[in-house]
Amino acid sequence: MSGRIAARLDQLGIALPPPFPPRGSYVGAVVTGHLVYVAGQGPIIDGKPGYVGKLGRDLSVEDGYKAARQTGLQILAEVQHAVPGGLDRVTRAVKLFGLVNCTADFTDQARVINGVSDLMAEIFGEAGKHARVAVGAETLPFGIAVEIDGIFEIE
Amino acid sequence: MAGKIDARLRELGITLPAPAKPAGNYVGYVVTGNLVFLSGQLPFEDGKVKVTGKVGKDVTIEQAQAAARLVALNTLANLREACGGDLDRVRRCVKVGGFVNATPDFTQPPQVINGFSDLLAEVFGDIAKHARFAIGTNSLPLGAVVEVDAVFEIA
Secondary structure, eight states, X not given: OOSHHHHHHHHTTOOOOOOOOOSSSOOSEXXXXXXXXXXXXXXXXXXXXXXXXXXXXXXXXXXXXXXXHHHHHHHHHHHHHHSTTGGGGEEEEEEEEEEEEBXXXXXXXXXXXXXXXXXXXXXXXXXXXXXXXXXXXXXXXGGBSEEEEEEEEEO | OTTHHHHHHHHTTOOOOOOOXXXXXXXXXXXXXXXXXXXXXXXXXXXXXXOBSOBTTTBOHHHHHHHHHHHHHHHHHHHHHHTTTOGGGEEEEEEEEEEEEBOTTOOOHHHHHXXXXXXXXXXXXXXXXOEEEEEEESOOGGGBSEEEEEEEXXX
């Protein structure tokens, strides 16, 4: 990977993971007009779901934040893979939707999803400032702590 | 006639709140092409979440509908800013995603989210008619009883 965003990732000491293979009849990202819709991603470590567990019971907010950040890397990997020219063509992170696997009394979803929002700001600067939705969920695929999908604008 | 929607708001006795400043690396809305993607809105009033708890346990359907109506006011406050102060630029409400903080046996999220959809219809008339999903979930940020995600088309 080369270019402006590759240089920024290098600077931050970040290596993008490989895209996670879809587990069904769908794809990781779809380009339509000037928008890229990214499928829900999770925190994958060494090719397997990581950060498995519930906020409010198994994982601390700090670990949830790291899970969200790791998920952000999967999101970026999908965009890099799906868009000809890759991440350098991103003009805006438009929207991120974060689900937090949590107990019914856990109300700090925002602090957890900050993990992905902060990552986008680090990588893209002002262009990384997205609209955001954060909610709790009773259960997520493979029991992962967070699932996040996104929409990006490209030139 | 300029200011048609503002006049309608006055007619309805509605004063929109000031849009809340996000407490993180994200923004209240993103305009991309002719679409406005709004961040998830909560039932904020005077800087606090006005209605917390779960429908089916702490909060009645009517109270949750009123909270959803309050969410709509917060949504419109952000939308007005996205439109540069001119809500007459709104062409259509495109899509709404409604989340209701509820007990697992609560099956009427659509009724709750009608509080949001109905407010839009009162303000915008026919162009308010949107595609929608309304679901229950086990937890929402700050314990809010409802959160709504919306996308609009503007001129």
